[in-house]
Amino acid sequence: xxxxxxxxxxxxxxxxxxxxxxxxxxxxxxxxxxxxxxxxxxxxxxxxxxxxxxxxxxxxxxxxxxxxxxxxxxxxxxxxxxxxxxxxxxxxxxxxxxxxxxxxxxxxxxxxxxxxxxxxxxxxxxxxxxxxxxxxxxxxxxxxxxxxxxxxxxxxxxxxxxxxxxxxxxxxxxxxxxxxxxxxxxxxxxxxxxxxxxxxxxxxxxxxxxxxxxxxxxxxxxxxxxxxxxxxxxxxxxxxxxxxxxxxxxxxxxxxxxxxxxxxxxxxxxxxxxxxxxxxxxxx
Amino acid sequence: xxxxxxxxxxxxxxxxxxxxxxxxxxxxxxxxxxxxxxxxxxxxxxxxxxxxxxxxxxxxxxxxxxxxxxxxxxxxxxxxxxxxxxxxxxxxxxxxxxxxxxxxxxxxxxxxxxxxxxxxxxxxxxxxxxxxxxxxxxxxxxxxxxxxxxxxxxxxxxxxxxxxxxxxxxxxxxxxxxxxxxxxxxxxxxxxxxxxxxxxxxxxxxxxxxxxxxxxxxxxxxxxxxxxxxxxxxxxxxxxxxxxxxxxxxxxxxxxxxxxxxxxxxxxxxxxxxxxxxxxxxxxxxxxxxxxxxxxxxxxxxxxxxxxxxxxxxxxxxxxxxxxxxxxxxxxx
Numbered sequence: 001x002x003x004x005x006x007x008x009x010x011x012x013x014x015x016x017x018x019x020x021x022x023x024x025x026x027x028x029x030x031x032x033x034x035x036x037x038x039x040x041x042x043x044x045x046x047x048x049x050x051x052x053x054x055x056x057x058x059x060x061x062x063x064x065x066x067x068x069x070x071x072x073x074x075x076x077x078x079x080x081x082x083x084x085x086x087x088x089x090x091x092x093x094x095x096x097x098x099x100x101x102x103x104x105x106x107x108x109x110x111x112x113x114x115x116x117x118x119x120x121x122x123x124x125x126x127x128x129x130x131x132x133x134x135x136x137x138x139x140x141x142x143x144x145x146x147x148x149x150x151x152x153x154x155x156x157x158x159x160x161x162x163x164x165x166x167x168x169x170x171x172x173x174x175x176x177x178x179x180x181x182x183x184x185x186x187x188x189x190x191x192x193x194x195x196x197x198x199x200x201x202x203x204x205x206x207x208x209x210x211x212x213x214x215x216x217x218x219x220x221x222x223x224x225x226x227x228x229x230x231x232x233x234x235x236x237x238x239x240x241x242x243x244x245x246x247x248x249x250x251x252x253x254x255x256x257x258x259x260x261x262x263x264x265x266x267x268x269x270x271x272x273x274x275x276x277x278x279x280x281x282x283x284x
Numbered sequence: 285x286x287x288x289x290x291x292x293x294x295x296x297x298x299x300x301x302x303x304x305x306x307x308x309x310x311x312x313x314x315x316x317x318x319x320x321x322x323x324x325x326x327x328x329x330x331x332x333x334x335x336x337x338x339x340x341x342x343x344x345x346x347x348x349x350x351x352x353x354x355x356x357x358x359x360x361x362x363x364x365x366x367x368x369x370x371x372x373x374x375x376x377x378x379x380x381x382x383x384x385x386x387x388x389x390x391x392x393x394x395x396x397x398x399x400x401x402x403x404x405x406x407x408x409x410x411x412x413x414x415x416x417x418x419x420x421x422x423x424x425x426x427x428x429x430x431x432x433x434x435x436x437x438x439x440x441x442x443x444x445x446x447x448x449x450x451x452x453x454x455x456x457x458x459x460x461x462x463x464x465x466x467x468x469x470x471x472x473x474x475x476x477x478x479x480x481x482x483x484x485x486x487x488x489x490x491x492x493x494x495x496x497x498x499x500x501x502x503x504x505x506x507x508x509x510x511x512x513x514x515x516x517x518x519x520x521x522x523x524x525x526x527x528x529x530x531x532x533x534x535x536x537x538x539x540x541x542x543x544x545x546x547x548x549x550x551x552x553x554x555x556x557x558x559x560x561x562x563x564x565x566x567x568x569x570x571x572x573x574x575x576x577x578x579x580x581x582x583x584x585x586x587x588x589x590x591x592x593x594x595x596x597x598x599x600x601x602x603x604x605x606x607x608x609x610x611x612x613x614x615x616x617x
Binding site for chain 1: 345348350351370371373374376377378380382383384385386387388389397398400401402403404405406407408412415416419445446447449450477478482
């Protein structure tokens with residue numbers, strides 16, 4: 001019988017299995033932005049540094065110039081080189097996450113979407129996990145994924161020279177770093193998103209958080225004060241990244257201070273999210 | 285609109301879909317919104333009435349388990365909403381008054397997405413989305429972006445998303461809000477069909493009494509957070525004191541004296557006599573299946589008096605008490 005002749009029918013469950021709620025939210029949240037061409041262009045641009053680095057690795061390995069590659073610097077294939085690469089991606093991280101993440105909760109608050117979500121068999125953790133998954137996906141798309149590809153490229157070109165380091169150690173370090181930093185960054189961005197109902201305001205606050213704190217740290221550095229570096233939002237993650245990658249610290253800030261800062265705003269973000277993400281808005 | 289195929293899902297078939305609310309008290313920021321509300325519902329269409337701010341929407345949110353329940357108990361389908369709200373919500377459909385569509389998604393995409401979040405496998409969710417969108421009359425518009433929908437289409441879409449997982453109960457918050465008369469009738473027809481023909485329980489929260497009259501069999505009336513009354517929509521038929529409209533000509537004094545023998549109260553509106561009778565005083569009046577008094581009990585007695593006194597009747601009928609009159613009587617005391 002054609003579907004339009006049947007009227008309302010009760011649901012007959014099939015054999016198929018349903019996915020976890022957070023994964024459904026992440027899946028939908030990832031697919032929708034990827035339909036925008038200019039966002040794809042931005043992602044492509046974010047891969048340009050990786051392509052350049054890949055080219056350098058290719059030519060140096062082909063030329064047998066392994067000593068150069070194992071040294072420090074952005075183009076090297078040592079841990080320092082990959083951490084520098086991740087640092088260099090910060091503009092794309094900022095821009096991409098601002099575009100994708102600013103409206104994730106703000107739009108739901110504006111359109112009463114939270115009420116819809118929480119009329120389903122869904123917990124707060126499912127909802128936030130799903131939204132954080134979207135941010136984490138795009139974060140890893142321009143950080144972790146290029147590192148994996150570059151490591152694989154280096155290994156395929158010169159398996160003997162690069163060995164286990166390229167196949168396992170660096171990818172593992174990058175994975176740990178990107179997942180930890182990405183989760184924290186995602187929670188902070190979602191907390192900003194939950195504070196407003198308009199994406200543009202969230203973007204402004206996000207810009208202040210990323211570029212503003214970096215500018216303040218730079219001004220402090222120019223004036224000879226290193227203590228202001230503790231305010232540099234992304235800088236703290238890179239500083240802690242030096243522990244994961246086993247390289248010298250990136251800032252003149254104690255690692256404990258960096259850890260305290262990162263933990264501090266992550267906990268603050270979770271507190272804000274618990275307060276703000278509710279199906280009902282309480283107006284006192 | 286009536287479906288001829290009825291597939292019954294054992295997971296959501298009627299079984300035990302009762303709602304039990306006992307001594308529910310709730311406050312927003314120390315402002316009491318619901319106070320000691322208790323009732324039980326089996327199924328069918330129930331109207332939730334009350335003035336603005338009386339706690340209708342909050343009561344629905346308590347039934348959905350969207351707010352913590354500090355005092356009292358709410359059970360839906362045998363599940364305690366304080367501890368098992370997530371499980372219970374798989375059997376509940378919610379149509380919010382405000383917002384309720386996610387911009388950027390097509391109609392079918394939104395409904396399928398929310399179906400998946402309700403626990404349907406992906407393929408089932410998509411199939412159900414198409415079915416319910418056909419049912420609510422959005423078949424041709426289902427691939428359009430939600431934000432491009434008209435108000436009437438958005439209301440239908442919200443109804444579709446509430447239906448996609450085949451809930452046992454539908455909670456509808458002002459479903460006809462912002463609709464033109466034609467759109468309003470269409471939505472009410474759908475709701476009526478679901479409640480009366482498809483076996484879904486419906487709680488319709490609204491301040492439009494006509495909507496309730498056209499869909500519901502029973503009403504719950506809230507005022508200032510308290511459950512003021514619970515009664516059938518045609519509850520006036522159950523009251524022994526009823527008003528009859530009489531118009532005629534002849535010996536008015538004799539007719540009036542005859543009515544006095546029935547202990548009737550008589551008032552006049554121009555040429556119309558409003559005769560209030562206590563039907564219990566007329567012996568053992570016959571009642572209908574729902575326990576309501578048959579109108580013939582009163583009209584028969586008046587006819588006898590008219591025949592005795594030679595008063596020629598031009599009009600004689602029981603005066604229908606509208607839900608509006610009943611509502612204002614309840615709410616305003």
